[in-house]
Amino acid sequence: xxxxxxxxxxxxxxxxxxxxxxxxxxxxxxxxxxxxxxxxxxxxxxxxxxxxxxxxxxxxxxxxxxxxxxxxxxxxxxxxxxxxxxxxxxxxxxxxxxxxxxxxxxxxxxxxxxxxxxxxxxxxxxxxxxxxxxxxxxxxxxxxxxxxxxxxxxxxxxxxxxxxxxxxxxxxxxxxxxxxxxxxxxxxxxxxxxxxxxxxxxxxxxxxxxxxxxxxxxxxxxxxxxxxxxxxxxxxxxxxxxxxxxxxxxxxxxxxxxxxxxxxxxxxxxxxxxxxxxxxxxxxxxxxxxxxxxxxxxxxxxxxxxxxxxxxxxxxxxxxxxxxxxxx
Amino acid sequence: xxxxxxxxxxxxxxxxxxxxxxxxxxxxxxxxxxxxxxxxxxxxxxxxxxxxxxxxxxxxxxxxxxxxxxxxxxxxxxxxxxxxxxxxxxxxxxxxxxxxxxxxxxxxxxxxxxxxxxxxxxxxxxxxxxxxxxxxxxxxxxxxxxxxxxxxxxxxxxxxxxxxxxxxxxxxxxxxxxxxxxxxxxxxxxxxxxxxxxxxxxxxxxxxxxxxxxxxxxxxxxxxxxxxxxxxxxxxxxxxxxxxxxxxxxxxxxxxxxxxxxxxxxxxxxxxxxxxxxxxxxxxxxxxxxxxxxxxxxxxxxxxxxxxxxxxxxxxxxxxxxxxxxxx
Numbered sequence: 001x002x003x004x005x006x007x008x009x010x011x012x013x014x015x016x017x018x019x020x021x022x023x024x025x026x027x028x029x030x031x032x033x034x035x036x037x038x039x040x041x042x043x044x045x046x047x048x049x050x051x052x053x054x055x056x057x058x059x060x061x062x063x064x065x066x067x068x069x070x071x072x073x074x075x076x077x078x079x080x081x082x083x084x085x086x087x088x089x090x091x092x093x094x095x096x097x098x099x100x101x102x103x104x105x106x107x108x109x110x111x112x113x114x115x116x117x118x119x120x121x122x123x124x125x126x127x128x129x130x131x132x133x134x135x136x137x138x139x140x141x142x143x144x145x146x147x148x149x150x151x152x153x154x155x156x157x158x159x160x161x162x163x164x165x166x167x168x169x170x171x172x173x174x175x176x177x178x179x180x181x182x183x184x185x186x187x188x189x190x191x192x193x194x195x196x197x198x199x200x201x202x203x204x205x206x207x208x209x210x211x212x213x214x215x216x217x218x219x220x221x222x223x224x225x226x227x228x229x230x231x232x233x234x235x236x237x238x239x240x241x242x243x244x245x246x247x248x249x250x251x252x253x254x255x256x257x258x259x260x261x262x263x264x265x266x267x268x269x270x271x272x273x274x275x276x277x278x279x280x281x282x283x284x285x286x287x288x289x290x291x292x293x294x295x296x297x298x299x300x301x302x303x304x305x306x307x308x309x310x311x312x313x314x315x316x317x318x319x320x321x322x323x324x325x326x327x328x
Numbered sequence: 329x330x331x332x333x334x335x336x337x338x339x340x341x342x343x344x345x346x347x348x349x350x351x352x353x354x355x356x357x358x359x360x361x362x363x364x365x366x367x368x369x370x371x372x373x374x375x376x377x378x379x380x381x382x383x384x385x386x387x388x389x390x391x392x393x394x395x396x397x398x399x400x401x402x403x404x405x406x407x408x409x410x411x412x413x414x415x416x417x418x419x420x421x422x423x424x425x426x427x428x429x430x431x432x433x434x435x436x437x438x439x440x441x442x443x444x445x446x447x448x449x450x451x452x453x454x455x456x457x458x459x460x461x462x463x464x465x466x467x468x469x470x471x472x473x474x475x476x477x478x479x480x481x482x483x484x485x486x487x488x489x490x491x492x493x494x495x496x497x498x499x500x501x502x503x504x505x506x507x508x509x510x511x512x513x514x515x516x517x518x519x520x521x522x523x524x525x526x527x528x529x530x531x532x533x534x535x536x537x538x539x540x541x542x543x544x545x546x547x548x549x550x551x552x553x554x555x556x557x558x559x560x561x562x563x564x565x566x567x568x569x570x571x572x573x574x575x576x577x578x579x580x581x582x583x584x585x586x587x588x589x590x591x592x593x594x595x596x597x598x599x600x601x602x603x604x605x606x607x608x609x610x611x612x613x614x615x616x617x618x619x620x621x622x623x624x625x626x627x628x629x630x631x632x633x634x635x636x637x638x639x640x641x642x643x644x645x646x647x648x649x650x651x652x653x654x655x656x
Contacts (some may be wrong), residue, residue: 042631042632042633043631043633043634046630047630047631272630272635272636273616275632275636276612276635276639277609279640280608280612280640281605281608281609283640284604284605288601302375302600303370303375304370304596304600304603305367306371307600308603308604308607312607312608316644
């Protein structure tokens with residue numbers, strides 16, 4: 001990606017502020033692919049007045065998440081426009097244009113300006129998924145969306161972290177996806193506010209539902225007595241209005257009892273920590289790059305532990321002096 | 329793994345010094361699974377007099393690396409006993425006992441004390457493969473092995489790094505392993521001193537060899553005109569004596585022209601850098617753990633970039649003072 005000039009970012013931010021979806025899309029690309037411009041862009045849209053409702057939708061590949069997200073968008077749109085979806089599933093059908101084709105005719109909604117859909121690479125340069133979802137959420141929040149759905153395939157720690165940072169979380173499963181998926185599901189179930197059995201018209205759906213209710217009533221870690229199970233058929237929309245209402249109801253309850261504020265603080269904290277860790281590593285990288293090769297030359301008999309201690313002590317002493325000088 | 333008492337490590341090091349293979353095996357387990365004892369153990373065996381010849385053997389799964397390594401051990405054993413092999417291939421057959429079964433009867437060699445074989449998990453707690461191979465090599469070098477073969481499956485950056493740190497590197501391929509393997513091979517070829525076409529009796533071996541010679545003569549990055557191609561049939565030993573001799577010859581040439589000393593310094597430097605990065609991350613982890621939760625509480629409107637800057641400045645100032653106090 002071409003490096004943007006500062007005046008270009010300035011112009012994009014101005015158009016972003018005036019509600020240009022095109023500027024939003026371009027800023028999201030910059031934040032995703034161009035680490036050096038992240039700080040300026042994100043800093044300029046903070047602080048944000050009015051947070052959107054952030055709904056996480058996660059689950060194994062093949063359970064119908066994308067179709068379900070599209071249906072939810074259609075339903076939420078009536079009350080909560082404008083709204084957006086961020087997809088981090090590499091196999092996701094959530095992307096502009098061909099988006100779900102003729103099944104729910106999402107492209108129509110995209111064009112009317114009420115629904116913004118963005119598919120992001122699940123792995124990118126300069127930062128994991130978690131970091132990028134925070135920056136993208138900051139932009140979407142500042143743009144004024146009332147609701148944002150984040151969709152992930154739910155595999156790996158990074159994705160679990162993103163999900164833990166959503167306001168309200170739906171974990172989607174489907175009947176008959178085999179043992180591997182069953183195992184993956186077990187880890188995901190713990191983070192859901194709602195577990196959705198999609199493809200409820202398939203054989204095995206009732207059994208799936210019964211098994212889930214049974215395992216959830218046993219109470220997982222933290223004894224989530226409040227997790228509930230919904231059934232949907234995303235392809236024809238069955239169960240989607242009920243699920244939408246439940247997600248909003250859970251959101252209102254979390255807001256009322258203070259849990260929502262806590263989840264959002266955790267989200268802000270996770271973003272901060274991601275930036276902090278990256279900056280900390282950069283400090284060391286810079287110092288290693290600046291060091292004369294001879295200063296780092298070790299022979300096979302040298303003690304690498306002692307050498308690492310000396311390097312860090314020296315680095316902290318000079319950086320500490322620098323910090324002090326800057327302070328005086 | 330149970331935490332060892334300091335006197336226990338002391339006793340193990342004493343027995344290690346007296347040539348106990350059992351103590352070596354136990355110290356390797358500690359270094360692999362018990363990060364807190366690494367420094368003491370590795371520091372106590374340094375400096376090392378007399379480095380072993382370190383042969384890296386890498387290549388995609390299924391090309392017959394383990395069988396080839398066993399054959400090489402049998403051959404090298406005549407001149408270079410005692411010798412050792414470290415396997416980092418999760419599918420490797422290089423492990424005590426069942427080791428290659430009746431094909432080359434390696435277990436026999438294991439028992440006679442001249443050949444030590446160790447299979448290490450390719451992913452473990454507390455440190456990547458690269459870090460652990462360095463520590464294991466330090467122990468094996470100090471124990472007095474004259475030659476160590478390190479076997480990896482050659483997938484991923486960590487494994488490429490290990491291989492770059494061997495004295496001399498054989499990249500093993502085999503005919504007819506499909507497109508995916510062909511792609512993987514391309515990345516591996518760049519790091520080899522010798523490319524071995526194993527299973528040379530299979531159809532396609534001659535073509536494979538011709539294609540390799542052709543692509544290698546084009547000169548990869550760095551124009552490795554000196555890479556050569558050998559053919560072997562590890563299962564019956566064909567070509568193994570020739571390969572063994574070539575590896576030792578390349579090693580002698582590298583020693584003569586000073587490249588070997590440079591590779592070993594790079595290896596020591598990589599070990600140092602691994603330790604340095606781990607210690608640097610621990611400093612931040614410790615500080616984050618010590619910080620009162622309120623000090624890290626961010627609200628959604630706070631600028632996480634500014635907060636990260638403040639945190640690091642404060643941390644460097646106090647750690648710098650501490651470093652200075654320790655110095656005066």
